[in-house]
Amino acid sequence: MFEAPIQRLIDELARLPGIGRKTAQRLAFHLLHVEEEDARRLAESILSMRAEVRLCIRCFNVTDSEECSICRDLRRDPSILCAVERPQDIVVVEKTQEFRGRYHVLGGSISPIEGIGPDQLRLRELVARLDDEKVTEVIVATNPNVEGDTTALYVARLLKPLGVRVTRLASGLPVGGDLDYADELTLGRALSGRREM
Amino acid sequence: MFEAPIQRLIDELARLPGIGRKTAQRLAFHLLHVEEEDARRLAESILSMRAEVRLCIRCFNVTDSEECSICRDLRRDPSILCAVERPQDIVVVEKTQEFRGRYHVLGGSISPIEGIGPDQLRLRELVARLDDEKVTEVIVATNPNVEGDTTALYVARLLKPLGVRVTRLASGLPVGGDLDYADELTLGRALSGRREM
Numbered sequence: 001m002f003e004a005p006i007q008r009l010i011d012e013l014a015r016l017p018g019i020g021r022k023t024a025q026r027l028a029f030h031l032l033h034v035e036e037e038d039a040r041r042l043a044e045s046i047l048s049m050r051a052e053v054r055l056c057i058r059c060f061n062v063t064d065s066e067e068c069s070i071c072r073d074l075r076r077d078p079s080i081l082c083a084v085e086r087p088q089d090i091v092v093v094e095k096t097q098e099f100r101g102r103y104h105v106l107g108g109s110i111s112p113i114e115g116i117g118p119d120q121l122r123l124r125e126l127v128a129r130l131d132d133e134k135v136t137e138v139i140v141a142t143n144p145n146v147e148g149d150t151t152a153l154y155v156a157r158l159l160k161p162l163g164v165r166v167t168r169l170a171s172g173l174p175v176g177g178d179l180d181y182a183d184e185l186t187l188g189r190a191l192s193g194r195r196e197m
Numbered sequence: 198m199f200e201a202p203i204q205r206l207i208d209e210l211a212r213l214p215g216i217g218r219k220t221a222q223r224l225a226f227h228l229l230h231v232e233e234e235d236a237r238r239l240a241e242s243i244l245s246m247r248a249e250v251r252l253c254i255r256c257f258n259v260t261d262s263e264e265c266s267i268c269r270d271l272r273r274d275p276s277i278l279c280a281v282e283r284p285q286d287i288v289v290v291e292k293t294q295e296f297r298g299r300y301h302v303l304g305g306s307i308s309p310i311e312g313i314g315p316d317q318l319r320l321r322e323l324v325a326r327l328d329d330e331k332v333t334e335v336i337v338a339t340n341p342n343v344e345g346d347t348t349a350l351y352v353a354r355l356l357k358p359l360g361v362r363v364t365r366l367a368s369g370l371p372v373g374g375d376l377d378y379a380d381e382l383t384l385g386r387a388l389s390g391r392r393e394m
Contacts, residue, residue, distance in 0.1 A: 002288060003260050005249040009242040015235070017227055023215065029285050030214055031243055032250060032259065038212070043243040045206040046228055050236050052202040053229060062229065063200050088226050091199060 060105035062087045077101045078133040109147035137165040257302035259284045274298045275330040281338050306344035334362040
């Protein structure tokens with residue numbers, strides 16, 4: 001046991017995901033030894049993040065104003081939506097610089113084990129946007145796992161009858177990868193999704 | 198790039214040792230989604246740790262009062278000192294429940310590469326304690342590496358002429374370990390430090 005103020009900080013740090021007791025201890029002593037200013041900046045960035053961040057009223061991306069910077073960007077094509085599970089997935093897709101439409105954050109994926117059904121996802125809001133924004137295609141960019149696949153299937157069944165094109169990110173071999181290291185499921189997907197040359 | 202308040206927090210988190218961009222991002226979004234109260238408690242424990250923690254005037258352990266709880270404890274034997282590099286090393290030694298003396302935090306180890314010489318360590322303060330507290334033995338518990346060994350040697354040469362016994366933690370095989378997995382240096386130390394049975 002450390003003296004109270006340090007032990008309290010260690011306990012708080014150890015509540016963070018992926019941070020064990022040892023790491024929490026190391027971080028706490030780091031924060032004890034850095035410049036006062038540096039420790040204060042970290043604490044204040046936590047508080048100001050909580051105070052300033054809200055969800056975009058249109059796509060539910062995180063933002064510090066009413067609409068996020070992507071929805072505000074007039075150069076983006078509003079007729080193509082990319083549906084993602086979480087706000088942080090948007091940054092990953094943006095980095096490809098291949099997508100110029102807007103996003104829709106579902107807020108998770110369908111997972112009976114975690115008790116998350118379609119009702120907990122922002123599907124009503126997605127359907128409402130189809131008309132409002134004259135959407136012609138929804139790219140479902142949920143994770144390539146059971147929950148993500150289930151969610152994609154559900155979204156497809158929900159939206160197709162409304163006359164919108166629903167697509168899914170391709171699964172297959174990672175670029176620069178090696179056949180030897182591909183797991184069977186990925187290789188199976190790569191086979192079934194093979195393309196004419 | 199994330200929206201400003203989140204990006205600022207990610208940047209601050211990524212400055213912590215051992216926290217990369219990916220982890221910083223994961224932690225920032227975790228802090229965005231937890232209860233307001235939980236995020237606030239973490240921020241405040243950083244600030245209050247910085248405000249409340251000071252160094253024990255006797256041994257330089259971290260404390261929230263003038264002397265640390267170990268120095269204040271009248272049941273501890275003041276005649277044996279355990280010299281450690283950093284305050285967090287005290288907790289490690291305490292966990293063994295084998296040591297009932299007091300500590301002295303040197304504040305690092307001699308490292309020419311990092312520009313730390315004997316003058317930067319709290320050796321003057323250590324020497325002053327020998328008389329004041331009628332110390333008979335100083336156990337040097339610096340790390341079993343080059344810097345720790347150098348520091349231990351320096352402390353021994355400094356204190357022995359003053360008539361105090363100077364000892365060093367034994368190096369050797371970890372208890373429960375396996376000869377197969379011992380590195381050569383450790384095994385070498387275990388050999389040279391072998392004990393009569």
